[in-house]
Amino acid sequence: EGQDALHALTDGFHLIIDALKLNDINNIYNVPGIPITDLGRLAQAEGMRVISFRHEQHAGYAASIAGYLTKKPGICLTVSAPGFLNGLTALANATTNCFPMILISGSSEREIVDLQQGDYEEMDQLAIARPHCKAAYRVLHAEDIGIGIARAIRAAVSGRPGGVYLDLPAKLLAQTMDAEEGRRSLVKVIDAAPRQIPEPKAVERAIDVLRGAKRPLIILGKGAAYAQADATIRNFVETSGIPYLPMSMAKGLLPDDHPQSAGAARSLALKEADAVVLIGARLNWLLSHGKGKSWGQPGSKKFVHIDIEPREMDSNVPIDAPLVGDVESCLEALLAQMGSNWQTPPADWTGKLGERKETNIAKMATKLNKNSAPMDFHTALAPLRRIIKDRPDVILVNEGANTLDLTRGIIDMYAPRHRLDVGTWGVMGVGMGSAIAAAVETGKPVLAIEGDSAFGFCGMEVETICRYNLPVCVVIFNNNGIYRGTDINPSGGSDVATTVFVPDSRYEMMMEAFGGVGAYATTPDELDQAVRQALESGKPTLVNAVIDPAAGTESGNIGSLNPQSALTKK
Numbered sequence: 430e431g432q433d434a435l436h437a438l439t440d441g442f443h444l445i446i447d448a449l450k451l452n453d454i455n456n457i458y459n460v461p462g463i464p465i466t467d468l469g470r471l472a473q474a475e476g477m478r479v480i481s482f483r484h485e486q487h488a489g490y491a492a493s494i495a496g497y498l499t500k501k502p503g504i505c506l507t508v509s510a511p512g513f514l515n516g517l518t519a520l521a522n523a524t525t526n527c528f529p530m531i532l533i534s535g536s537s538e539r540e541i542v543d544l545q546q547g548d549y550e551e552m553d554q555l556a557i558a559r560p561h562c563k564a565a566y567r568v569l570h571a572e573d574i575g576i577g578i579a580r581a582i583r584a585a586v587s588g589r590p591g592g593v594y595l596d597l598p599a600k601l602l603a604q605t606m607d608a609e610e611g612r613r614s615l616v617k618v619i620d621a622a623p624r625q626i627p628e629p630k631a632v633e634r635a636i637d638v639l640r641g642a643k644r645p646l647i648i649l650g651k652g653a654a655y656a657q658a659d660a661t662i663r664n665f666v667e668t669s670g671i672p673y674l675p676m677s678m679a680k681g682l683l684p685d686d687h688p689q690s691a692g693a694a695r696s697l698a699l700k701e702a703d704a705v706v707l708i709g710a711r712l713n714w715l716l717s718h719g720k721g722k723s724w725g726q727p728g729s730k731k732f733v734h735i736d737i738e739p740r741e742m743d744s745n746v747p748i749d750a751p752l753v754g755d756v757e758s759c760l761e762a763l764l765a766q767m768g769s770n771w772q773t774p775p776a777d778w779t780g781k782l783g784e785r786k787e788t789n790i791a792k793m794a795t796k797l798n799k800n801s802a803p804m805d806f807h808t809a810l811a812p813l814r815r816i817i818k819d820r821p822d823v824i825l826v827n828e829g830a831n832t833l834d835l836t837r838g839i840i841d842m843y844a845p846r847h848r849l850d851v852g853t854w855g856v857m858g859v860g861m862g863s864a865i866a867a868a869v870e871t872g873k874p875v876l877a878i879e880g881d882s883a884f885g886f887c888g889m890e891v892e893t894i895c896r897y898n899l900p901v902c903v904v905i906f907n908n909n910g911i912y913r914g915t916d917i918n919p920s921g922g923s924d925v926a927t928t929v930f931v932p933d934s935r936y937e938m939m940m941e942a943f944g945g946v947g948a949y950a951t952t953p954d955e956l957d958q959a960v961r962q963a964l965e966s967g968k969p970t971l972v973n974a975v976i977d978p979a980a981g982t983e984s985g986n987i988g989s990l991n992p993q994s995a996l997t998k999k
């Protein structure tokens with residue numbers, strides 16, 4: 430009867446797994462180790478997909494992108510102290526970007542931590558996590574696991590999505606309890622992210638602003654992409670006839686070659702608009718806080734702001750028509766008020782933007798078509814731009830400085846949530862975790878266009894990509910350095926400058942080292958061929974694209990943020 434008695438029991442390990450599966454969470458991104466190695470093994474044994482990384486930061490980036498793509502919290506599982514701290518960067522980044530994820534970390538026993546008696550990897554993780562995430566919980570008793578997981582899920586996805594920390598002391602995992610009681614203790618979360626309906630007066634106020642506008646502009650942010658309200662968003666843009674600007678990760682909500690896209694006339698649109706509709710986009714540094722010369726005369730614009738977070742209103746400039754609610758509910762309410770005889774914007778506004786767009790697109794075309802040896806960013810991006818147009822199903826991952834800015838402006842996107850990049854924090858190293866999560870969660874081919882420095886933050890995960898044989902093609906824009914490869918050590922000493930790397934590094938050999946395909950491309954044709962082959966084969970591939978080390982500018986488009994020393998050289 431010993432076996433029967435055991436069958437009548439469950440334990441912490443299995444309650445966690447059952448609670449996640451009960452809530453339709455089937456993937457875990459982790460790095461094994463004490464005390465959670467067996468949790469990963471048992472989760473895999475119970476049919477969950479458990480992806481093991483080489484560093485917790487990338488498992489965390491993967492979990493955050495899984496959350497962004499699925500609207501279910503991505504799960505990152507780590508060991509205590511150092512593993513938890515490695516994951517915390519990704520948890521803070523997820524919270525900053527409003528991506529839903531849960532960082533689950535094993536931890537030391539309370540009675541030892543609280544007396545600071547020096548446990549293995551001792552750290553008061555809950556206290557340390559709290560300031561860097563949306564919510565943080567600890568579970569001490571097996572019967573509380575169900576409610577703990579439920580609270581973490583709801584905190585991650587309700588309202589403004591974000592990162593949640595769940596602290597599991599090692600002893601919890603082996604705790605046993607009656608299996609039937611355990612089953613009853615689990616909670617299936619009901620309506621985790623309820624719709625937030627806007628107040629009718631707020632809708633009327635917004636309509637009034639739009640009716641009175643002569644030069645209206647819509648700005649779509651990654652909150653609109655996250656909402657998965659694609660048809661409603663397209664319907665609102667096209668019914669209103671208002672020109673729109675997509676922020677980086679909102680590209681593809683409408684195809685970038687859409688007639689109402691003002692992307693190629695961004696500066697003119699921001700400067701001259703007299704009414705701006707922000708949809709899931711914050712007026713933060715990425716939009717110069719809604720102030721300064723790029724926004725024309727102060728006070729020259731009225732703002733409609735759609736956001737699920739009420740406190741976002743007036744964060745940077747006064748908002749004339751705050752519209753608090755989820756994107757889908759807000760746009761449906763606006764569409765209902767606009768009726769069938771909505772006046773689209775005057776032709777002189779849309780015409781002026783159209784002309785500027787044509788001029789700028791023509792200018793870019795000349796840069797793309799020139800044949801340069803070695804390649805520069807434009808001539809390398811020309812074939813990749815064509816490839817994404819031919820294969821709009823491919824998910825694009827992108828990071829770097831010049832590599833980020835130029836790819837964002839040159840590669841048009843045609844489908845929602847198909848461009849994943851450094852986001853609000855501009856953090857380097859998100860590329861491989863993002864690529865792995867995109868491949869695992871969608872099954873689609875992934876093209877990661879990486880600066881050589883950016884790749885350096887996450888390059889070891891190419892082994893992870895090979896181990897799971899994921900359809901990821903990494904293209905490194907190898908200009909031998911951070912921003913470029915030509916800086917000289919000003920002291921004349923033997924060390925190289927602080928921003929340059931080993932010249933002509935053969936990164937593609939890293940992928941070959943783990944059984945993937947390596948390619949070395951010095952011309953646009955070689956780059957085109959290597960990438961098309963990778964997308965055809967679906968094999969893990971790394972293409973080392975040689976870029977002129979002198980190409981590029983410091984810090985890409987945001988060099989002005991760099992403080993400059995006022996002192997002359999000593």
Ligand SMILES: Nc1ncnc2c1ncn2[C@@H]1O[C@H](COP(=O)(O)OP(=O)(O)O)[C@@H](O)[C@H]1O
Pocket residue numbers: 525526527589590649650651652653655656676677678679708709710711712713715735736737738741754755756757852853
């Ligand atoms: N479903 C949703 N409905 C409305 N707003 C949302 C939704 N999901 C996220 N948001 C909001 O979207 C905004 C995203 O802004 P941000 O990350 O600055 O976008 P971007 O960088 O693309 O401009 C956040 O303020 C967040 O509260």
Ligand SMILES: Cc1ncc(Cc2csc(CCOP(=O)(O)OP(=O)(O)O)c2C)c(N)n1
Pocket residue numbers: 828829830831832833855856857858879880881882883884906908910911912913981985
């Ligand atoms: C975690 C972190 N540490 C440092 C930095 C600062 C930085 C911003 S961009 C960048 C790399 C730029 O070089 P790269 O070769 O990738 O691109 P390119 O311009 O094409 O040469 C760094 C180091 C950031 N943002 N995040």
Ligand SMILES: [Mg+2]
Pocket residue numbers: 880881882906907908909910911912913
């Ligand atoms: Mg570089």
